[in-house]
Amino acid sequence: MTLRDASTAVHDLVGIGFGPSNLALAIALQEQAGAGRPLDAHFLEKQRTYHWHGNTLVAQSEMQISFLKDLVSMRNPTSPYSFVNYLHRHGRLVDFINLRTFYPSRLEYDDYLRWAAGHFAEQCSYGEEVARIEPERHGDAITRVRVVSTDAAGRERVRDARAIVLSTGGTPRIPEVFAGLRGDARLCHHSGYLDWIGRQPCASGKPMRIAVIGAGQSAAEAFIDLHDSYPGVKADLIVRGAALKPADDSPFVNEIFAPAYTDVVYEQAQAGRDRLIQAYLNTNYSVIDADLIERIYALLYRQKVSGQFRVNLLTCKTVVAAHAAPAGIELTIADTAPAGSEATETRRYDAVVLATGYERENHRRLLAPLAPYLGDFTVDRSYRVQAAPELAVPVYLQGFCQSSHGLSDTLLSVLPARAEEIASALYDALTPGRQDGAAARHARAAELGALRA
Template identity: 30%
Template sequence: MNKPDKIYDIIGVGIGPFNLGLAALLDQTPELEGLFLDENPEFQWHAGMLIDGTTMQVPFLADLVTMADPKSPYTFLQYLQEQDRLYAFYFYEKFHIPRQEYNDYCRWTAAKLPSCRFGHRVVNVTYSGEQGFYEIKVQNNDNHTIEYYHTRHFAMGIGTKPTVPKSAEALSAGKMCHSADYLRNKEKILEKNTITVIGSGQSAAEVFLDLLIEKPEHGYQLQWYTRSPGFFPMEYSKLGLEHFSPEYTSYFYHLDSKTKDKLLKQQSLLYKGISMDTIAAIYDQLYEQSIGNTSQGALLQAQTEMTSVEETEAGSILLELEEVHLQEKLTVETDQLILATGYEQASPSFLEGIEHFLQRDEKGLLQIDEQYSVRQTNEQNHVFVQNGEMHTHGVGAPDLGLGAHRNAIIINQLAGREVYPVRRKNVFQQFGWQRSS
């Protein structure tokens, strides 16, 4: 292990919204010094899904810092002020901002933070128990050199990766794409005669809507299949939203693992449904394109599962579909397959160097304590997890509105004091019996 010239208090691996928020809050904490590394050349948040007209599904207050520090110089409102857009936003009168603007806001923040370094890929992490620090081995993508950094703690914010069904993995790249790469492939997709979207939720709906809007000009056939019971809206009632709160996170954390697994399956519409606005926009397009009883060339069918995929010699794709309840099968031919089949937690290879310290459950998932640190035999130097703890902390793990709260908890641990207040009372309803403190 290399002799360190400098030891950081924390190094963040991956610069998505959560680690970027941690960097922004740390910037206002003078006794702590952090470094944040990302292999990509610049910040981009779901670039393949920054479709025109799409908005965030959380209010603008769920920015990088506001829910922990409204006075921070990195709030969304401060971004608007510096962009000379504060009055424009005032007259805009919307709580949910364009997704492209959220991405621009994050890029603005990243550019202001010297602790954020892009083009740096973490290769390995090792631990020196005697000296009490982690060594982070990094490849600098700009000059192709290996660099070493040292830190007392580190935070994983590597995010998720697109999930592709095994049956579709062998398809040619030009015939299939995940919704995460939709915009990168859109120009070629529009040239196809038949386009099929598979999946449920907001991503599938946004891709379908975008293609539906383009369809009159390009004349393709468009179809959307999902195994979900229907094209149902996401739960967005005010009391329902209180499940994305510190109180519910704490309640969920103290449940046993079987109950947690059961609850997560029951709560899918809290985070997997479609926004009411998107459903309405799709319906409006379908209605307008059917005026005069014209053939709209669009098909939507729920309760239908894709069971197999095959590419023909002629270059088309054969999909075998099964109606879930009737168990009837049908083969459908298409020229383009778009898979809005969700994401799964990335499993970083750089953890191999400290894997023997880390504790996992019977499913191989990291055991994470209530303070967002991986349980391990090394108790002095933390490995924090950003958006990888749904199995332990519940549906709020990927929610942007809880990102600043989680980062406040992490920073308070690093500083050994309450840098950012963590409120005990945030919602009106009570989850479970009140525990005596």
Template identity: 35%
Template sequence: MSSTSSATTAPAGADSADVHDLIGVGIGPFNLGLACLADPLDDVDAVFLDGRDGFAWHHGMMLDDATIQVPFLADLVTMADPTSPYSFLNWLKHTGRLYPFYIREDFHPLRSEYDAYCRWASEQLESLRWGRQVESVEHDPQTDLFTVTAVTADGVEVRRARHVVLGIGTAPHIPEPLRGLGTAARHAADYLPARGQLLEAGSIAVIGSGQSAAEIYLDLLERQGEHGYRLDWITRSPRFFPMEDTKLTLEMTSPEYTDHFHALPEPLRDQLAREQRGLYKGISAATIDRIHDALYRQSAHRTVPTTLLTDTEVTAAQPRSGAEAGSGEGVELTLRHRQLGETVARTAEQLVLATGYAPRAASMLAGVEHLIGRDDAGRLAVARDYHVDTLGGRIFVQNGEEHTHGLTAPDLGMGAWRSASILASITGREPYPLERRVAFQQFGVPTRTEVPR
């Protein structure tokens, strides 16, 4: 394993004799994959910092039968280095689960398996530093080095590096009309810790579309008979649409399509991002079928107290004063049917907000803001090779470039490719060869060819 230099524990601005080639800020799946790929490289001294005490991935949505929505090859490393010791298959072998996974004949690992695999990989690496909350990144023009300052339980830790890779991930997003509702509204990210309390409510409304909303609705639907609550599912999407995962469509998660998307004008990229949401924010067809089967099965024996509302947006929400637990009247929602333009009121004691995630604010970059490129909307201007600095390849981002790179940004299957690209930029070589053409189709204007005479 590659060694990592020590840090200075001192007030911000203290000097350190050691310089890392790169410092990763945040340790989610993408920076963890970068750490795995950097580990065997003798010419890369890397260290990764995170404020948490260990790896955790969507524990609030770790339902027993939930799977990730990409095949197992989309692990931390395989698509860049199939021989890596940090592969999902190697984890299966180490845990005695390789043959059971083979016999199962399902390419999609359980979500709990993927989380356990990532934790296993993180425990093999010496380059990860937990309990380090990064507060600032600064640049010294004299030395041309970055200083990264983190707060630990023992004080302030200062490190220096030639490159910084930001992988701080996303945070739960709550739309404006649904804010300020206290414990009556919980984001899907906190579903499992809150499920016990939810089951005691008189009524529950799941708000949002996509896989998380569908999984939560199904989980609550299957428990409804025992607990007797009313259950609503409200989405502004025109229908409960399935994720588009046909093979030619999946070619859009390719280097060629990323090249095409990145070269488009900013307004067109924004328009396409809205239009392409169904490609990766829909519901798996299997989950949709399971929901309908559950509704059909239950309706054969009783009237199911549930309502599914599409094309319906929440325009306002307010607590109902004096509502008692179990009354089913904790929050009053104002709903607008977008197709008909009509508005109605509906109450629910508890809300589950499956309203997605948004990029975290990179406040630690304030000290290098003068070196950061921004687009017309004030977002990071991410170059094709994932750097965001005006120095030309010194500060990189992971999963913060959906507006510039399209649907490959959050895609686990392209994570290893992006990490390999970042390592190529940092080292000036390709430690892991980058496939640049993988699709059968062409996404732009065909190349003009000579017509034979």
């Protein structure tokens, strides 16, 4: 059965996904509504309640970004949706100050985001997974799209929209060699870690041998959690490189995550953008917080002292085959070192955690019915996909624009600025006659300047 959304015939905007990106957008749209007509924006989120990477929130996990880079503060420090206001409302502001940190736990940040999302509960339908977005032709032009989703009861729902902002985040990367093991309960991608580990024999104290694949932050957090929380686990961290490498979060380098740096990247020709992104990959990918690296090193050192080895780091190793046997998952492992031998070894594990990162491709799948109008998904500076003229419905992307807007695009770094830019562009596109977004921004800046004077 297909249900049409009864509450509104056509939404101005349907946002796909309600993670931090679209939540920041909902706030910016509300801020910009001012005295004029607010846009009718509705968001669809496949999770049943608000969670931010909920299955990865191990107790020890901390934010990798200052709390001042919350949903709003860098744009509007007086917003009620700031992390500081969240602390204040929850009676923890003084205690948090006493922690003397810029980096809250990810558990607390998840709670902050849920609190902020709670203010927009009417504007979000949870438990609805968008399957596709289809064109609706009126004469020569496509003036609306149909957003088709499946609700928690398995029913298909359809909503019409005059604009789309797609912010569905990354999709687990499963290396080819593990493709045949999809669906095997002994294999887990890190994005599902907490639910999965809770179902494993080690959760009731039984011994297990577990392999963790990857050398990024996710791999390090899983490896430490397996050591700290499951005394029955023997774990191998299998990495392709020669060493675990620290994330560069030094202050000059960190300037690449400033909102103004988006222009620096965007204004380059593609080869220049690629060079800038490549030069700073070690701020984010295949790297680990230095603190965590030191913890892992200390943990391995303590084993050398005690002579009891429960966890191992296997460097310069790559899995070339994975076989699901009744007694365990057998991994064929080869050397990656340039002078490495041709020989391989086979190790058997009770379970494998793939901390192998994320792909950013699912916008292409969801927008496939519109693909003939969307070219190669090139976006303009306002994150709007450059479309054929007959597609009058603006389509914006958040989190899929790293190659044009820089490394901050998949992170929390520029959320307030990006949300404001997209909100302005949406008001300009959907409410003709309204003061244009750029003019409104200048007016607000002048107002702020006057306040400071």
